[in-house]
Amino acid sequence: MSGWELALAVVLGTLAAAIGTPTGVSGGLLLLPLLLTVFGLGGTVASATNLLFNIVSTPIGIARQRRVDAQLTLLLVGSAAPAAVVGALVNVFLLGDSAAFRALVAALLGVVGVSILVPRPRSSGTAPLTGRGRSVMLVVGAASGLLGGFYGLGGAVLAAPATLLLTGWPVVRISGAALVATFVVSVTGLATYAGLSLAGHTAVQTPHWPLGLALGAGGVIGGYWASRYATRVPDRLLRTVLAAMVGLGALRLVLS
Template identity: 40%
Template sequence: MISGLLAFAAGLLIATVTTPVGVSGAVFLLPVQLSVLHVPSPAVTPTNLLFNVVAGPGALLRFRRTGGRAGPLTRLLLIGTVPGVLLGAIIRVFAVPGPRVFRLVVAAVLLPLGVWLCLRAARPAAAPGPARPLPDRLVVVLGVGAGAIGGIYGIGGGSLLGPILAGRGIPMAQLAPAVLTSTFLTSVVGAAGYGVLALITTGDIAPDWRLGLLCGAGGLVGGYLGAHLQPHLPERALRFLLGGLAAALAVLYIVQALT
């Protein structure tokens, strides 16, 4: 009973905070599932993907009502993330890469990027200029990398894509729906992939359905609330929030890797 309430509350609170900047919250839910809810590894990965699948429609429905829809950026991301998540699931089941190296590499990317976004947002004249789109091929490559990481660790990939794309000046109103749509559809494919792998391999790689669904139910409500809040938050505040989340995640991963 208590674990169920904690799962719902964690999904609700995390999704409410992270959805406005296009992050599903799975990346912050992962340590909660491991340390508080005691979901074993590698089952924690498909459980986190299940959270994304259940939680995603809440935010996407709200964004759709406010005009946030799939566009060219979403399609480019999906071209990369869908095959990427299948590759990541295979790597997770058969290669089992160590989390320490992963955490240090992600921290090395996110910490300077997060600090830079915060400093840029904190300046009085920090209003972003016109977007400087990345080449289509580079967006696809980033999608493959984010999808693979999502498949291995169940974090969705939005926590990586969001800061990188925001750094190119893409408005949050465009960025958040695109990244969350990519995270949702990629998680559907990834969860299905783990389901198939569970049938043909040994080991505990099936999700914890109860906790995944409860976390997802909280995320469904929190995602809707977060998407509702986004239009009422200034662009500068959203960029500061995204930078702060990226830096906080990097510090968390450094601490976990060194302890």
């Protein structure tokens, strides 16, 4: 890659993380269409490169969180991590990708994104999860991991908005747990794809390392900056940004 392409990647990674980190989505959703168009990567390598961006950039966002809900994090991660492996394996060995499946997932994301913006009663920011709520979060985590492993979306594209929709909690409470889920799903998904590549499955491609690392370096800068202003941004604005990012994720699935 040329020097200007790497410089552009740092700038784009910075902007993506600055926008996405406060909502718990990491910004990878914004980068996937750019990886496919601006940088001309194929679908599989673009997804793997996006996972690499998440791995490099999300730790700073997690470390700068004032609070990470331990119970929610354990529920999401506990079910998302194994589901990410399953999602990657299903993609490679069973279903592959299809226009019908992408449309179905895009429709689901679209409904969730719109639902975030619908006014509804808010629960207390300190209210604990009930037994039923814990079971629901396990399902949300598993679904997030499956999508993360299958499409390379990192997982939080569903974890953050679904948790927000089902609990009514403010964005600042769920963003830390969603970022941790994104990191774990990204590590698990990328390791699975890399392992399959080493095992000789030629359909599986490893990420574009220079590009992914340059994006990640920018993501560290953007994530650090975002953590300084996130608590001062109104919850309604964060919800609007999150809904827009979920909509972009749905659009990416339809157009890919």
